[in-house]
Amino acid sequence: MDTILELQNVSKTYQTADRTLTVLDHISFSVTAGSTLSIVGPSGSGKTTLLGLCAGLDRASSGSVVLNQIPLDKLNEDKRAQVRNEYVGFIFQNFQLLPTLTALENVMVPMELRGEKHIRSRALDLLDKVGLADRSHHYPAQLSGGEQQRVSLARAFSNKPRLLFADEPTGNLDAETSERIEALLFDLNKEAGTTLIIVTHNLELAARTQRIIRIKGGKIIADELTDQAVSKAV
Numbered sequence: 139m140d141t142i143l144e145l146q147n148v149s150k151t152y153q154t155a156d157r158t159l160t161v162l163d164h165i166s167f168s169v170t171a172g173s174t175l176s177i178v179g180p181s182g183s184g185k186t187t188l189l190g191l192c193a194g195l196d197r198a199s200s201g202s203v204v205l206n207q208i209p210l211d212k213l214n215e216d217k218r219a220q221v222r223n224e225y226v227g228f229i230f231q232n233f234q235l236l237p238t239l240t241a242l243e244n245v246m247v248p249m250e251l252r253g254e255k256h257i258r259s260r261a262l263d264l265l266d267k268v269g270l271a272d273r274s275h276h277y278p279a280q281l282s283g284g285e286q287q288r289v290s291l292a293r294a295f296s297n298k299p300r301l302l303f304a305d306e307p308t309g310n311l312d313a314e315t316s317e318r319i320e321a322l323l324f325d326l327n328k329e330a331g332t333t334l335i336i337v338t339h340n341l342e343l344a345a346r347t348q349r350i351i352r353i354k355g356g357k358i359i360a361d362e363l364t365d366q367a368v369s370k371a372v
């Protein structure tokens with residue numbers, strides 16, 4: 139099976155005034171293309187940092203990250219941005235919408251960057267899918283937390299990414315909206331073969347993925363297949 143992402147001995151440290159803080163400590167794992175994976179662990183254990191390194195948003199202090207055969211640690215920021223734009227969707231824990239653009243424009247940005255066609259109608263369609271057709275002209279500040287999260291999701295879907303990273307994608311949503319968003323995530327995996335990597339504190343959501351990696355204090359403490367993987371294999 140094809141490997142879409144491979145980490146080898148990845149560490150991330152931050153230098154503070156008086157000491158070196160190790161946030162990720164020799165993390166290694168690889169991910170099969172088209173699979174679904176969750177990363178779980180206590181607050182502060184390094185999940186968001188790890189996701190950022192996997193997606194090429196940030197650089198490891200040591201070790202290697204290879205995404206779709208491309209060694210990210212060898213690339214400069216511009217090249218990594220190109221790789222992200224081509225292969226990666228990212229749903230941020232804090233949404234990271236552009237405040238001066240409307241919901242619709244936020245969703246259009248990645249498509250515009252790729253010079254695609256019919257982007258307005260496609261962006262509207264994506265907003266409709268996340269239940270926000272009637273909020274398309276609102277600015278982020280005029281949207282609730284859960285609504286901003288859904289715009290962020292529509293934006294991440296806009297390039298039909300090979301890999302979708304989602305940091306607490308249902309963290310701010312009620313049960314019903316959560317279910318709708320989860321369905322969209324897993325549909326994208328089934329229909330487009332998008333590899334899903336989800337950080338979550340929601341163990342029910344984690345159990346819907348094929349594999350769960352647990353991290354604590356920047357180290358992997360467990361890496362297990364779930365019933366989903368078993369039922370897919372038989």
Ligand SMILES: Nc1ncnc2c1ncn2[C@@H]1O[C@H](COP(=O)(O)OP(=O)(O)OP(=O)(O)O)[C@@H](O)[C@H]1O
Binds near residue numbers: 159188
């Ligand atoms: N730029 C930075 N400089 C110094 N320390 C940082 C920096 N960014 C993150 N950290 C530290 O790294 C640790 C891991 O942070 P991270 O955001 O990855 O945690 P997390 O597992 O996603 O937590 P949560 O579940 O609360 O979102 C935290 O202790 C945080 O304080």
Ligand SMILES: [Mg+2]
Binds near residue numbers: 185186187231305
């Ligand atoms: Mg986090």
